[in-house]
Amino acid sequence: MHSHIQQLYAIAAKPSRKVIGLMSGTSLDGLDVALCELSGEGLNTTIRLLQFCTVDYDTDYKRRVKAVFSKREVDLQAVTLLNPWIGVEHGRMINHCLAQWQLNAADIDVIASHGQTIFHCPKRQHNLADYSNATLQIGDGDHLAVTTGITTISDFRQKHIAAGGEGAPLAVYGDYLLFSSKDENRIMLNIGGIANFTWLPQTLDAEAVFSSDIGPGNTMMDAFIQKHYPGKYFDADSNLAKAGKVSKPLLVALKQDDFFALQFPKTTGPEVFNLAYLARAQQRSGTEQLSHADIMATLNCFSADMIITAIQQTTAALDNFVIYASGGGIHNPLLMAQIQAALPDVVIKTTGDLGINPDAKEAVLFAVLANECLVGGKQKFSNAREGIPGVTMGKISFAD
Ligand SMILES: Nc1ncnc2c1ncn2[C@@H]1O[C@H](COP(=O)(O)OP(=O)(O)OP(=O)(O)O)[C@@H](O)[C@H]1O
Numbered sequence: 001m002h003s004h005i006q007q008l009y010a011i012a013a014k015p016s017r018k019v020i021g022l023m024s025g026t027s028l029d030g031l032d033v034a035l036c037e038l039s040g041e042g043l044n045t046t047i048r049l050l051q052f053c054t055v056d057y058d059t060d061y062k063r064r065v066k067a068v069f070s071k072r073e074v075d076l077q078a079v080t081l082l083n084p085w086i087g088v089e090h091g092r093m094i095n096h097c098l099a100q101w102q103l104n105a106a107d108i109d110v111i112a113s114h115g116q117t118i119f120h121c122p123k124r125q126h127n128l129a130d131y132s133n134a135t136l137q138i139g140d141g142d143h144l145a146v147t148t149g150i151t152t153i154s155d156f157r158q159k160h161i162a163a164g165g166e167g168a169p170l171a172v173y174g175d176y177l178l179f180s181s182k183d184e185n186r187i188m189l190n191i192g193g194i195a196n197f198t199w200l201p202q203t204l205d206a207e208a209v210f211s212s213d214i215g216p217g218n219t220m221m222d223a224f225i226q227k228h229y230p231g232k233y234f235d236a237d238s239n240l241a242k243a244g245k246v247s248k249p250l251l252v253a254l255k256q257d258d259f260f261a262l263q264f265p266k267t268t269g270p271e272v273f274n275l276a277y278l279a280r281a282q283q284r285s286g287t288e289q290l291s292h293a294d295i296m297a298t299l300n301c302f303s304a305d306m307i308i309t310a311i312q313q314t315t316a317a318l319d320n321f322v323i324y325a326s327g328g329g330i331h332n333p334l335l336m337a338q339i340q341a342a343l344p345d346v347v348i349k350t351t352g353d354l355g356i357n358p359d360a361k362e363a364v365l366f367a368v369l370a371n372e373c374l375v376g377g378k379q380k381f382s383n384a385r386e387g388i389p390g391v392t393m394g395k396i397s398f399a400d
């Protein structure tokens with residue numbers, strides 16, 4: 001047996017594994033690094049979040065990635081150069097975290113890397129008969145493995161697409177395994193650049209659970225701030241949005257998109273929900289002259305309303321469910337207040353109440369997927385009807 005396969009075998013046979021989960025999302029704010037200890041597999045998975053940090057991207061990093069991020073036309077050389085460059089940069093960031101945590105590469109069993117999505121394109125978006133659902137994450141796993149000296153599992157989304165899914169959201173796989181409960185119906189709501197949710201009925205019925213994107217979370221608000229307030233990245237504490245007034249005509253126009261009429265599950269990204277989308281809605285509604293504050297108030301309300309509608313559609317016949325929120329949007333007080341006001345009887349907690357720091361939740365998800373890649377498979381979780389194939393995801397890169 002090759003020593004690398006032997007090493008994987010040994011890791012899989014351990015009573016518990018130390019996995020670093022990585023997530024770099026659509027907000028491009030930083031790399032979320034979650035050191036997890038996992039044991040078991042499938043519904044018997046147990047996890048402890050040992051360490052978490054977000055390594056902020058500097059202006060130069062953001063500029064490089066933004067040059068190719070969610071754009072139809074880019075410099076192909078830039079994409080080719082960024083693929084290994086991001087792998088190495090993420091590797092260096094992990095090395096920095098390990099030093100801070102006073103750990104060595106040898107203390108870690110595997111890294112689980114999401115990479116950086118630069119384009120997400122389900123079939124209904126490109127509409128080209130010869131092509132399937134497609135998504136592209138860069139930040140190559142081999143470069144991460146060599147830079148850190150740690151076996152790396154990466155590029156999780158391609159298998160999902162190969163097996164019939166849209167490549168996202170993958171949250172359902174981790175949420176179902178970690179957060180399903182016989183005691184209550186749960187909505188796991190993640191408000192990142194794009195908002196998504198997982199429905200976890202207390203029946204634990206694998207055929208009924210699903211996750212779906214909802215629409216914009218922070219992405220349009222962030223893009224607006226970055227364009228009009230150079231040097232700022234988001235509307236801290238919703239201060240600008242709070243100073244404005246929601247424009248009803250603009251809000252109505254923003255909600256007019258075929259995406260919202262589609263059944264769950266569905267996926268989207270900043271390729272759709274961006275400043276061009278806002279400009280078209282302003283033009284249609286004759287609201288080009290609105291103040292920045294009014295536009296931000298309206299974008300905030302747009303994100304909140306679509307989240308509220310998605311939750312109401314999913315839980316229509318139920319009043320006993322709890323929302324567990326995560327993602328950067330939970331730090332946006334106006335957004336959260338609007339959701340709570342529309343669902344006054346619903347308890348909104350965070351994944352912190354379930355032992356997982358809400359800022360770390362997505363990085364933790366990839367650690368769970370890596371654990372499933374190594375030791376899972378006995379618990380066949382799938383729902384082909386909902387585009388949730390029962391497959392193992394991730395590609396393995398060795399460090400030498
Ligand atoms: N204090 C705050 N006030 C308002 N918004 C905030 C605050 N802190 C964070 N945010 C929002 O959270 C965003 C970061 O969210 P997060 O890290 O979940 O994004 P992501 O992981 O890139 O997203 P995705 O889930 O789409 O991949 C920021 O860009 C900002 O919009």
Ligand SMILES: CC(=O)N[C@H]1[C@@H]2OC[C@@H](O2)[C@@H](O)[C@@H]1O[C@H](C)C(=O)O
Pocket residue numbers: 025026117120135167168169170171172192193194195196213267268269362365
């Ligand atoms: C293609 C892609 O990177 N999608 C992300 C993005 O960020 C939020 C939402 O859009 C979600 O669909 C997904 O990430 C999470 C981690 C997921 O797959 O569950």
